[in-house]
Amino acid sequence: QSALTQPASVSGSPGQSISISCTGTSSDVGGYNYVSWYQQNPGKAPKLIIYGVTNRPSGVSHRFSGSKSGNTASLAISGLQAEDEAHYYCNSYTTSGTLVFGGGTKLTVL
């Protein structure tokens, strides 16, 4: 049950686009289209922003999008806004019937 690999930090200026990667194995990310992404602000519970690799829950901005290629999933954020500054986590369903999270990525809006 090794954690999925995410970059520790990414940054971008307002209006720019950024991408956060989430790398696993064929036993998790690569084996299923069951990758979700979460946004977490300080002192708050995580919020689901992408599920099933590419799907957005109702109310989540269209600026957030997800994709996957092989064992790596990605979260893209377009038109960066100051309010996007937060920690972002991916998770995946695994062949063991468990879940695994990524280590998290701190997004800084410059």
Next chain:
Amino acid sequence: EVQLVETGGGLIQPGGSLSLSCAASGFTVSSNYMNWVRQAPGKGLEWVSVIYGGASTYYADSVKGRFTISRDDSQNTLYLQMNSLRAEDTAVYYCARDYGGVGQLDYWGQGTLVTVSS
């Protein structure tokens, strides 16, 4: 309105036991996949356990044999019994609903802090 409220956190000595509760409203716990996820201070999210269906359960290797997830359908409440606690179990513990049972954690509680220290 869907709501999850965790209680039971606190300060406990190493080797001790603690039981967390997660009271749900707005949906039926027994009809859903219910998870515990924890977050050590300043660290990332770590999946802990899931319960679903007729009470099938899975655990992370880090807690297997020490933690037990359960639910009370009459109270619509999820539980986590934690035994043989270690310093590395110190974390905020969240309960979360998994819509579909494949990691889509759509509702989360506010979390409850467990501190294991002498």
